[in-house]
Amino acid sequence: MKAFGKILGLVLLGLLLIIVALGFALTHLFDPNDYKDEIRQLARDKANIELTLNGDIGWSLFPWLGLELHDASIATLNAPKTPFADLKMLGLSVRVLPLLRREVQMSDVRVEGLNLTLARDENGHGNWEDFGKPLPGSAPATTTAPATTATPAPGETSPPAPANERPVKLDIDSLTVNNARVQYSDARNGQTFNAESIQLSTGPVHEGVNIPLKLTAFLSVGQPVVRARTELNGELRFDRALKRYQLEDMKLSGEASGEPLQGKTMTFAAQGQLLVDLAANVAEWNSLKVSANQLRALGELDLRDLDKTPKLTGGLSIAQLNLRTFLDSIGYPLPAMADATTLSKFELASRLQGSSTSLALEDLTVKLDDSTFSGRVAIDDFAKQALRLQLKADKFDADRYLPAKSESTASASAARKADVKGKEAGALAGGGTTPLPDAPTQVAWSSDTLLPVERLRQLDLQADLNFGVLTLKKLPIEDASLKASGQGGLLTLETLRGGLYNGDFESKGKLDVRPAIPQIGLSTQINRVPVEHFIKGEDDTPPLKGLLDLTSDLTASGNSQKALIDTLNGNASFAINNGVLVNANLEQQLCQGIALLNRKALSGEPRGKDTPFEELKGSLVLRNGVASNPDLKVRIPGLTVNGAGDLDLRVLGMDYRVGVIIEGDKRDMPDPACQVSARYVGLEWPLHCRGPLELGAKACRVDKDGLGKVAAKLAGDKLGEKINEKLGDKVSPELKDALKGLFKQ
Secondary structure: OHHHHHHHHHHHHHHHHHHHHHHHHHHHHOOHHHHHHHHHHHHHHHHOEEEEEOOOEEEEOOOEEEEEEEEEEEEEOOOOOOOOEEEEEEEEEEEOHHHHHOEEEEEEEEEEOOEEEEEEOOOOOEHHHHOOOOOOOOOOOOOOOOOOOOOOOOOOOOOOOOHHHOOOEEEEEEEEEEEEEEEEEEOOOOEEEEEEEEEEEEOOEEOOOOEEEEEEEEEEEOOOOEEEEEEEEEEEEEEOOOOEEEEEEEEEEEEEEEHHHOOOEEEEEEEEEEEEEOOOOEEEEEEEEEEEOOEEEEEEEEEEOOOOOOEEEEEEEEEEEOHHHHHHHOOOOOOOEOOOOOOOOEEEEEEEEEOOOOEEEEEEEEEEOOEEEEEEEEEEEOOOOEEEEEEEEEEEEHHHHOEOOOHHHHHHHHHHHHHHHHHHHHHHHHHHOOOOOOOOOOOOOOOOOOOOHHHHHOOEEEEEEEEEEEEEOOEEEEEEEEEEEEEOOEEEEEEEEEEEOOEEEEEEEEEEOOOOOOEEEEEEEEEEEEHHHOOOOOOOOOOEEEEEEEEEEEEEEOOOHHHHHHOOEEEEEEEEEEEEEOOOOHHHHHHHHHHHHHOOOOOOOOOOOOEEEEEEEEEEEEEOOEEEEEEEEEEEOOEEEEEEEEEEOOOOEEEEEEEEEEOOOOOOOOOHHHOOOHHHOOOOEEEEEEEEHHHHHHHEEEOHHHHHHHHHHHHHHHHHHHHHHHHOOOOOHHHHHHHHHHHHO
């Protein structure tokens, strides 16, 4: 028995030596380079590919089945002269005996100089779609039809897969790819994509265990031109039976530059845990961390229904950053604003919902400078840029975010201020005895472009905004509500309303940017709002105070303040109650006129500066920036005021003729020169108001031309009295009336 074992051992040793000898003989006596043509033909017949072998083929047989290809390429049969892929060298080795057990045990796999070219033609057909397909009209290779498998009835379990259908088990020591390149082009839109200098290295590749992975590449896109350097690290884990793939501890970093960044460079990084489960049709990115220059964000992302229309859910939060600095660092500098410190504080937190065509930020909280917004922001359709806003804010000062004044506008504004200051100084000198101020000539409005017309024409908007306090043009609007919509270049202000200094207002309007020149229509209702907040001067001293009621319906066209004012048309009516004409003592002005008629001089200095009134009302008809006011009426204790004139909104000037019926100096110690005799009762005393609108009643003077008519009337009345006295009852009343009328002409 011992001898038999010895003999058996010798036999096995001999067989092994024979196998080794055969392997040595095959690898040294058989040269695959002599059969390149047969190999190419076999590739055409069996794999339906065009294989080109320009370099040598190296191989080994046992115990490793080794193969080395040099300078090889493959192409589709439809385009055999255009390589689909080529490489400089491919080296791999496979253990022979494990192949019998459907196990692939490989040593290091090396790929050098791989170049993969992908392209779509004008019809949208990709060259990869022909890979492995026979030429049209050629007979397919004869294959053995698989046995038909009966479908199990409901409730029954499928029979186990045959042993020969078990997946092949992979066992690779490592995979290395050096200097690879992938090129993609699309003839339909001219778009190109390149990945160059691809370097890939892995640790041992085993199914169901973590595989260390490192990938670097230089990426570029053609339209617009973008270039990026990227590096990816992580541990890959996969289970082909469960169709489950994970990239754990993923870290992606790099730098990007190009046309969208306007010459700037963006440093970016991302990390987290990635999972793709094709059996469940889900993908997840957990423990997400993203950075881009100064931006830092955290979140979770989930994709569902990968086999249908993918749906995105998740959450995102952005840590506080200087948004202005960040946008400038990625090539999107913000225009100058009225307050240069705006957008210095920005942070965001939100839930995400989306699809391939839409994205919504739900339960959104945004902190912007001193304001906090909450609500929802969504793009319902990326292609249509359909923007939907539903936001509430505690407070928001919109004035800070308005465009800064241009140099030309600032210069014109300074010139107008100087002009108004000069006229105001003259108006206040001499207690109303100075000449009338000249009408202003400096344009009060900017010619800078006001509206981004092209962007507004593309806007699809629905906005519902609410503010605890909205500051607009220095007006603090409480409980402000704004609803607006826009589509196809027609924007509608459905409502803008709120409380204002214990009063309220509401505006509605439309902006049509479809024509070459934008058209605007606006209707406004104001109830009991202090008028002084609308017409404050540069020194915050308004020319007029009181509670304003206003109804207006206006239209205009143009794309600058000046153009809109120059084309302003419409109608308005107004009433100001319980008001004051500031720094304008009309009583003093009228006493001056009475003193002139009395041929006396006022003995005292002006005592009062303001003129209170009960009501000031009228209507306006606006034509191309000039508002005609034919029915001005003012109720002042002891006075009745009627007036008519124009407000030139283009230069913010006024020119009014005012008639005042007074009772005289009603003070406890009246000025003797301002005593009203019985013959003055019922007379309308004329005033002329002209100058910058900011001066208000300070620009009013006694109208000496009109005062002459009053004097003539008084002289006629006095002569009539003498006629009555002299003639008595000697002539008829008709003759006396005729004589009086003659002297009043």
